[in-house]
Amino acid sequence: MSNQEAGVWGNLMQNIYHTCAGAVVLTDIVFWCLLLPFQTGDDFKLTLLIGCMHSFNAVFLVLDSVLNSIEFSWHGLTYFVLWSSAYIVFQWVMHACGFTWWPYPFLELATPWAPMWYFGIALFHLPCYGLYLLLVRAKVSMFPRAFIRWLPPIFSFKV
Numbered sequence: 001m002s003n004q005e006a007g008v009w010g011n012l013m014q015n016i017y018h019t020c021a022g023a024v025v026l027t028d029i030v031f032w033c034l035l036l037p038f039q040t041g042d043d044f045k046l047t048l049l050i051g052c053m054h055s056f057n058a059v060f061l062v063l064d065s066v067l068n069s070i071e072f073s074w075h076g077l078t079y080f081v082l083w084s085s086a087y088i089v090f091q092w093v094m095h096a097c098g099f100t101w102w103p104y105p106f107l108e109l110a111t112p113w114a115p116m117w118y119f120g121i122a123l124f125h126l127p128c129y130g131l132y133l134l135l136v137r138a139k140v141s142m143f144p145r146a147f148i149r150w151l152p153p154i155f156s157f158k159v
Helices: 007-038 048-053 056-067 074-096 114-142
Strands: none
Touching (some): 074 114
16 A cells, blocks of 8 residues: 555644653653652642652653654644643643642742743753654564554544
């Protein structure tokens, strides 16, 4: 079967894939390596729900990456950064409307370290996205279509 143009819906799905891939890597590394080891006190308790929220997304991303043949390139970094920016603006608006709870402690604007946290997380987008890009390229070079040979060639995206 020849490659066909992805069309609007195919491009949308590819952009969502790029966005989710970077967001999963960023969220999981920040949560498990930076936030969780330093959480102290009774204000935070690691529950099954929180653990699953920050674990299953990585499992599903790896499974999706193994089974798909969608190209993964640097152009998706733009969508990842835009999504993260929209999430931050959404959190600020929610806080301005009276909600006092922040999903992650570094988002709290009242702390003196808030600008450094925001700048650090902004810079951390690039290595997180790059890490996933390297993993996908390693999969493609080590197993060129090995995992998807048995799947019918329904989707073949070309950007």
